[in-house]
Amino acid sequence: MALLEDDFSNIDNFYLIGSCNNTLVGTNPPPLMMLSKRYDSIKIEDGVLKIGGATPSGKIASFCKKHNIANFEFLSHLPGKLGGLVAMNAGLKEYEISNSLLAITTPTGSKQKGELAFGYRFADIKEPILEATFQLEYGFSSQKVKMFKKMRSNQPATPSAGSCFKNPKGDYAGRLIEEVGLKGLLRGAMCFSEKHANFLVNSGGGRFEDAMWLIEEAKKRVKEQFDISLECEIVILQCD
Numbered sequence: 001m002a003l004l005e006d007d008f009s010n011i012d013n014f015y016l017i018g019s020c021n022n023t024l025v026g027t028n029p030p031p032l033m034m035l036s037k038r039y040d041s042i043k044i045e046d047g048v049l050k051i052g053g054a055t056p057s058g059k060i061a062s063f064c065k066k067h068n069i070a071n072f073e074f075l076s077h078l079p080g081k082l083g084g085l086v087a088m089n090a091g092l093k094e095y096e097i098s099n100s101l102l103a104i105t106t107p108t109g110s111k112q113k114g115e116l117a118f119g120y121r122f123a124d125i126k127e128p129i130l131e132a133t134f135q136l137e138y139g140f141s142s143q144k145v146k147m148f149k150k151m152r153s154n155q156p157a158t159p160s161a162g163s164c165f166k167n168p169k170g171d172y173a174g175r176l177i178e179e180v181g182l183k184g185l186l187r188g189a190m191c192f193s194e195k196h197a198n199f200l201v202n203s204g205g206g207r208f209e210d211a212m213w214l215i216e217e218a219k220k221r222v223k224e225q226f227d228i229s230l231e232c233e234i235v236i237l238q239c240d
């Protein structure tokens, strides 16, 4: 795997990953690239918070706790690196990483939040995020950390890539998967979790083909039964 340092001339030939927490890597993935350690940084500067694209969520949460900074409590138990978190607009309910975002830096320069569009698990960012700048607001809340921990208590501990599908408007992907009889159905070592049906879990040695079978089966059954088109939240990396 290539490491992205300062030379961005070749990036179009690679797919940039963070820490693959929302990614299903296939048997024939495109060439992958990740930001080097150079982009693992977090600092307070000029009255704002500056975070490098390769900074893990746990490090951000610890820094904010130590420096009494508000608005990042939801990262305490949400895996990923800053670039992946911003690119997915990761969050829990109304708490999303874009809420306190001010700007991002990419290889072509700086972009203010107003120049970008964010939605539910969506950001229209096509370039590598090397750094992001956030509003600095003081008042870290341990209460919020507890609240987020409780919110996540329905998620399985078995390895997964997080939520498999985006929730369709006014409904829940997990509920629909359960309704069509796929909750807990084993395909090899893969299944939609008994604990939360929108988590596609791997109980050990799960195969990409089995994961894809379950994803396609869920889409098909939910379309047939509810006329709803499920949209993947997980990013599938497979070349034909």
Ligand SMILES: Cc1cc2nc3c(=O)[nH]c(=O)nc-3n(C[C@H](O)[C@H](O)[C@H](O)COP(=O)(O)OP(=O)(O)OC[C@H]3O[C@@H](n4cnc5c(N)ncnc54)[C@H](O)[C@@H]3O)c2cc1C
Residues within 6 Å of the ligand: 015, 016, 017, 018, 019, 020, 021, 022, 023, 035, 053, 054, 078, 079, 080, 081, 082, 083, 084, 085, 086, 087, 088, 089, 090, 091, 092, 121, 125, 127, 128, 129, 130, 155, 160, 161, 162, 163, 235
């Ligand atoms: C157990 C579990 C629970 C989870 N719970 C939640 C949750 O509650 N809420 C939530 O929102 N998510 C959740 N997730 C999903 C995941 O944590 C987030 O999507 C996170 O943002 C992924 O970060 P990553 O670095 O692993 O990104 P990756 O999975 O590596 O990549 C995801 C996308 O981001 C892009 N990307 C990565 N780095 C960069 C960069 N530097 N610049 C531009 N684009 C980049 C990739 O190209 C890809 O399209 C969960 C995952 C797991 C495994």
